[in-house]
């Protein structure tokens with residue numbers, strides 16, 4: 581077995597040897613604790629027949645643990661300066677492949693079809709760059725990729741919002757958008773001390789297990805998500821207020837909204853944060869029909 585990358589001394593040695601300096605703008609906070617990395621990988625429940633897609637391998641600390649526990653790892657790294665480092669640290673792991681690309685611009689579907697065509701079980705596992713956490717997760721879910729789920733480290737505050745239930749202060753459009761596609765749970769809280777440099781915020785690991793079907797079936801997905809965004813536009817306002825301000829202009833708009841609320845048995849005085857996803861779905865279908 582090769583020496584673990586993720587120890588404070590080994591990480592420092594590798595970085596110094598290559599004269600690497602962290603770029604805050606790329607969310608570069610590297611993990612230096614092998615135990616934490618192993619526990620992250622545990623939560624992905626990989627087998628020797630699984631593949632992992634990693635976003636932002638850094639110097640390969642998580643990649644190494646994934647390579648030991650799966651058949652193949654494909655990692656997207658935006659920072660060219662890390663490529664020679666990764667070539668060195670991942671040399672003992674021929675089942676790894678690094679793609680030098682911004683994951684937000686990458687064709688991940690094609691990578692799964694080409695590089696992982698022989699693999700049935702694909703998980704995304706990552707210590708995400710915090711400046712683009714939400715766009716990355718939403719991209720992976722909206723593109724309806726053939727993956728079992730996502731296990732990723734992110735800001736604790738974002739993890740709380742993603743896993744929040746109706747009626748709580750963290751519940752909002754992000755909770756619904758992600759829980760529409762997945763079952764979301766926070767599986768670990770991670771202290772700042774296991775990163776170099778230490779981030780300013782607390783971190784958590786979440787597991788998103790993809791649903792076979794979305795959590796609710798709606799007539800029009802785009803309208804459903806638009807309705808949710810509008811319903812949370814001003815959290816302190818009532819649903820009726822937010823909907824009247826946010827939905828497209830129309831002569832009878834307010835009456836239509838009131839009638840849809842009445843028919844779906846939703847009190848117009850409630851706030852968006854109290855509505856379950858099922859209630860939003862019912863309301864969305866009613867309004868969609870009366871608006872089109």
Ligand SMILES: C[S@@+](CC[C@H](N)C(=O)[O-])C[C@H]1O[C@@H](n2cnc3c(N)ncnc32)[C@H](O)[C@@H]1O
Nearest residue numbers: 609610611636637638657658659682683707709
């Ligand atoms: C939080 S660090 C994680 C590094 C390593 N996986 C670890 O756990 O130590 C985030 C990594 O994502 C990379 N990164 C940032 N933005 C990216 C993007 N848009 N696409 C791919 N990689 C990105 C950074 O260069 C950095 O290596």
